[in-house]
Amino acid sequence: MARPLSPQQVEAKRERERAVVLEMIAAYCHGRHGTRKGELCPTCTELASYAENRVRRCPKMATKTFCSRCETHCYAPAMRERIREVMRYAGPRMLFSHPVMTVRHGLDTLAAKRAARTR
Numbered sequence: 267m268a269r270p271l272s273p274q275q276v277e278a279k280r281e282r283e284r285a286v287v288l289e290m291i292a293a294y295c296h297g298r299h300g301t302r303k304g305e306l307c308p309t310c311t312e313l314a315s316y317a318e319n320r321v322r323r324c325p326k327m328a329t330k331t332f333c334s335r336c337e338t339h340c341y342a343p344a345m346r347e348r349i350r351e352v353m354r355y356a357g358p359r360m361l362f363s364h365p366v367m368t369v370r371h372g373l374d375t376l377a378a379k380r381a382a383r384t385r
Contacts, residue, residue: 271328279328279374284321286371287349288314289364290356297355313348316341330378 271279295301295310306314320333320340330336333349341349360368 276328280321280324282367282370282374283324283327284318286360286367287317287321289367290360291317291352293356293359293363294352297359313345313352316345317349329381332375 291310291314292304292306295306296303299307299310301307301310321327324330324340326336326338333339333341339346
């Protein structure tokens, strides 16, 4: 059986997830809305703030893989659709712009899947 994550590990995972989602929103905004790198339009600023708040409050961070696979949907339906659009656009591009972050996110996901199977 897999060992549960320590509170420090959960917080580190939370911070990595927050960084990934904010980077994806930034890439989406730059690519789709033409903003400068590092800047967000008002719509994407709203989405980033919402997503950051959801990651910060996620009760399943220690065990979940992706939000889309979580049994607890904490995103409102409209925001969930917006974040899906961001993920579809930015996800494949992240491998080229942030390969280490992308690989780390994949490893976190695999570890969580493995832990879920052993429960």
